[in-house]
Amino acid sequence: MQEVFRTASKLLEEGRSFVYAAIVSKTGSAPSGVGARMIITQEEITGTIGGGGVEADVIDFARRITFADKRPTIKYYNLNSEEAAVSEFICGGETEVLIAYIDANEGENAEIFARAEDAVLHQKKAWFVYSIKADGESLQCSIVLNVEDEGIFGSFEEGSNVKREMLANPVRIAIQEEADREKGHRYIVDSLETAGHIYLFGGGHVSLEVARLAVGLDFKVTVVDDRAEFANEERFPGCECMVIGSFDSMPDLPVNSNTYILIITRGHAGDKSVLRWALDKKPAYLGMIGSKSKRDRIYDMLVCEGAERAKLESVHCPIGIKIGAKTPQEIAVSIVAELISERRLG
Numbered sequence: 634m635q636e637v638f639r640t641a642s643k644l645l646e647e648g649r650s651f652v653y654a655a656i657v658s659k660t661g662s663a664p665s666g667v668g669a670r671m672i673i674t675q676e677e678i679t680g681t682i683g684g685g686g687v688e689a690d691v692i693d694f695a696r697r698i699t700f701a702d703k704r705p706t707i708k709y710y711n712l713n714s715e716e717a718a719v720s721e722f723i724c725g726g727e728t729e730v731l732i733a734y735i736d737a738n739e740g741e742n743a744e745i746f747a748r749a750e751d752a753v754l755h756q757k758k759a760w761f762v763y764s765i766k767a768d769g770e771s772l773q774c775s776i777v778l779n780v781e782d783e784g785i786f787g788s789f790e791e792g793s794n795v796k797r798e799m800l801a802n803p804v805r806i807a808i809q810e811e812a813d814r815e816k817g818h819r820y821i822v823d824s825l826e827t828a829g830h831i832y833l834f835g836g837g838h839v840s841l842e843v844a845r846l847a848v849g850l851d852f853k854v855t856v857v858d859d860r861a862e863f864a865n866e867e868r869f870p871g872c873e874c875m876v877i878g879s880f881d882s883m884p885d886l887p888v889n890s891n892t893y894i895l896i897i898t899r900g901h902a903g904d905k906s907v908l909r910w911a912l913d914k915k916p917a918y919l920g921m922i923g924s925k926s927k928r929d930r931i932y933d934m935l936v937c938e939g940a941e942r943a944k945l946e947s948v949h950c951p952i953g954i955k956i957g958a959k960t961p962q963e964i965a966v967s968i969v970a971e972l973i974s975e976r977r978l979g
Contacts, residue, residue, distance in 0.1 A: 637671065648917065
């Protein structure tokens with residue numbers, strides 16, 4: 634998602650308009666879910682709304698129709714219909730896709746998408762609100778972005794019943810939509826999902842491969858090591874890097890329900906020290922690399938030091954999904970797959 638907003642910001646900085654497509658509703662087995670987005674120009678696309686026939690149709694519509702008339706559209710796809718069964722739309726389900734022309738000459742657009750890029754990059758809670766109003770046979774569409782604790786960017790067209798103070802509360806927007814729906818006015822709240830913040834303890838070979846994958850999946854990654862040559866931005870592009878004196882003396886790092894802690898230091902002692910620190914935190918995920926025998930030895934030592942066995946049993950160790958991984962690259966795939974599973978399935 635970060636790439637989508639980065640591309641949008643770059644295009645608007647260059648004075649280039651584009652088409653923004655986003656899935657705004659889905660039921661059943663549609664190819665992708667609400668929050669999937671893409672940027673479409675006449676030359677290229679960034680992002681995806683699930684691929685396949687729906688995406689191809691949206692790209693074709695954007696390039697043939699939306700660039701010409703500049704009018705927003707919500708396209709409905711019934712992927713259960715008989716017509717779908719004999720076309721490329723065979724996955725089942727129903728989905729709606731907002732297709733909107735983003736004009737580079739409208740000043741608010743540049744700020745909206747730049748703020749969206751910043752929110753995703755820094756793991757801020759934010760959401761779009763789309764105001765979609767029927768005007769005869771055509772639609773009017775306005776996009777507003779709310780970034781928590783920072784404010785509201787953009788504005789709705791005249792005639793909208795949603796006031797600025799209501800934009801901070803999706804429930805109030807939903808109530809207003811219910812009142813306005815018969816008048817042909819919809820308000821759609823579209824949260825900007827953030828992947829999460831990974832603290833990657835240890836800057837070795839496996840960590841290097843984990844970081845490469847995680848950054849590509851929009852995780853924010855902070856690499857922590859006691860060796861400057863292993864924790865630096867040249868070695869870990871796109872990551873924050875922190876060099877500490879020792880894993881026995883951990884800094885006060887903020888941890889919350891959107892934090893993933895990966896313990897992959899160069900030895901048992903470092904792993905044990907970081908795990909001791911992490912046990913009192915409440916991250917979304919806590920995992921430590923190593924065999925079952927290593928795990929048991931470290932757990933026994935920590936219990937002797939006063940750690941609760943129940944907390945240790947919640948740690949993912951051995952880390953990663955079982956795929957028979959052997960190389961650092963394969964191990965990284967198994968680890969990141971487990972993070973995705975934790976994020977999507979809980």
